[in-house]
Amino acid sequence: MVRYKLLTGESRFRVHLIVQGLAVGAVAGFAAVCYRLLLGMAERFSLAALTGGLSIPFPVTVLLWCGIAVVIGRLMEWEPLARGSGIPQVEGELLGQVSMSWWKVLAAKFIGGALAIALGLSLGREGPSVQIGAAAGKGMAVFQKRGKVEERLFLSSGASAGLSAAFNAPLAGVIFALEEVHKSFSPLVLMSAMMASLAADFVSKHFFGLRPVFSFGVPSVLPLNLYGHLLLLGLLCGAGGALFCRVTLDVQTLYGRLPFPARYRVVIPALAALCIGPLLPGILGGGH
Numbered sequence: 001m002v003r004y005k006l007l008t009g010e011s012r013f014r015v016h017l018i019v020q021g022l023a024v025g026a027v028a029g030f031a032a033v034c035y036r037l038l039l040g041m042a043e044r045f046s047l048a049a050l051t052g053g054l055s056i057p058f059p060v061t062v063l064l065w066c067g068i069a070v071v072i073g074r075l076m077e078w079e080p081l082a083r084g085s086g087i088p089q090v091e092g093e094l095l096g097q098v099s100m101s102w103w104k105v106l107a108a109k110f111i112g113g114a115l116a117i118a119l120g121l122s123l124g125r126e127g128p129s130v131q132i133g134a135a136a137g138k139g140m141a142v143f144q145k146r147g148k149v150e151e152r153l154f155l156s157s158g159a160s161a162g163l164s165a166a167f168n169a170p171l172a173g174v175i176f177a178l179e180e181v182h183k184s185f186s187p188l189v190l191m192s193a194m195m196a197s198l199a200a201d202f203v204s205k206h207f208f209g210l211r212p213v214f215s216f217g218v219p220s221v222l223p224l225n226l227y228g229h230l231l232l233l234g235l236l237c238g239a240g241g242a243l244f245c246r247v248t249l250d251v252q253t254l255y256g257r258l259p260f261p262a263r264y265r266v267v268i269p270a271l272a273a274l275c276i277g278p279l280l281p282g283i284l285g286g287g288h
Contacts, residue, residue: 017188020150021157021195024140028133028158029200032165033207035110035132039125042117043285050120050277050284061274068115069270073263075112082108085127090134090159091181094152102139106132117285120273124286125166130176133162133200153192156181160193161200167213168204173197213288 048054049061056064076082081089081098082105089105092098109128116123137158141151156177164173177193178185222230258265277284 014191017153017191018195020153021192022199024137024154024157024192025161025164025196025199026203027140028136028161028196029165029203031106031132031136032129032162032200033204035113035129036125036166036204037207038110038114039117039123039286042114045118046120046277046284047281049118050274051281052278062271065119065270065274066267068119069266070263072112072115072119073261073266075108075115076266077263079104079108081105082112082131085124086131086134087127087180090131090155093134093138093155094181100135100138102135102142105135106139109135119270120277120284121269122283122285122287124288126163129162129166130159131162133158133160133165137161137196153188156189157192157196161196164197165200165204168201168208168211169213170194170197170201173200 045054049056079101081100086105086109089098089100093100109132113123113125113128134155135158137154137156138151140158141154146154159181160173160177162173163176164170174190174193174197177189177197182189255265273284
C-alpha cells in the first residue's frame with residue numbers, strides 16, 4: 001500500500017512536471033517569438049537607413065544614432081543584468097549569485113535589443129532569447145508563488161524554450177539547458193526542459209512556419225581522402241573562435257576603462273556601425 005502511494009505520488013509529480021514545462025514553454029516561447037519579430041523589423045530599418053533606402057540626411061542620421069545609443073546606455077544603467085548576452089546572468093541566477101528582476105530584464109532586453117539592432121550593432125538573438133525565456137519562466141514562478149527549487153526549474157525550462165523558439169530547434173534547447181546552464185544531467189531538468197522546448201517550438205513554427213532557420217543542402221558526399229582537411233578546418237575554426245573570444249574579452253576590459261560615464265559608451269560602436277555599415281552591410285546585426 002505504501003509502495004502504491006509512493007508510485008502514485010511520483011506519477012503525479014511527473015505529470016505536474018510535464019504540464020509545468022508545457023506552460024512555461026508556451027509563455028517563454030511566445031516572448032522569444034515577439035523578440036524575434038521585433039529584431040527582424042529593427043534589422044530591416046537598419047539596412048534601409050545605412051544603405052540609403054530611407055534617404056535620411058547624414059547629419060540627422062548621426063544625431064539619431066547618438067541619441068539612440070545614449071538611450072541604450074541609460075537602459076543598461078537602469079537594469080545592469082540586461083547587459084551582454086544574458087546567458088551568464090541566467091547561470092548566476094541558478095547558482096544563487098544574482099537575482100533578476102524578471103520584468104525589468106524583459107523590458108530592457110526588448111527595448112535595448114531592438115534599438116541596438118536598429119543601429120546595426122553586432123547582436124545575436126541566442127543569448128537574449130535565453131535570458132528572455134528564463135525571465136518569463138521566473139515571472140510565472142513569482143506569480144504562482146513557487147519555492148526556490150521550482151523557480152529554478154521554471155528558469156531552466158524558460159531558457160531552453162527561449163533558445164528553441166529563437167532557432168526552431170527544440171533539441172538544441174534541451175541540450176543547452178543540460179550542458180550549458182546546469183552543466184549536469186538531471187531527469188527532472190530533462191523532462192521539464194524537453195516539454196518547454198517542444199511547446200516553444202510549436203509556438204515558433206506557428207508564426208514562422210516549418211522551415212528551419214539554418215537550412216544547408218549537401219551537393220555531394222565528401223570523399224574519404226579529403227577527411228583530413230576536416231581536421232585542419234576544425235583546428236582553424238577552433239583557433240579563430242578562441243582568438244575572437246579573447247579579443248572580445250580584452251576589448252570589454254579596455255572599454256570599461258574609458259574616462260566617461262557608461263551611458264555614453266554605446267555611442268562608439270554606434271558611430272562605428274554608421275561608418276562601416278554602408279560599405280559592409282553584411283556584417284551588421286546578428287549575422288544569421
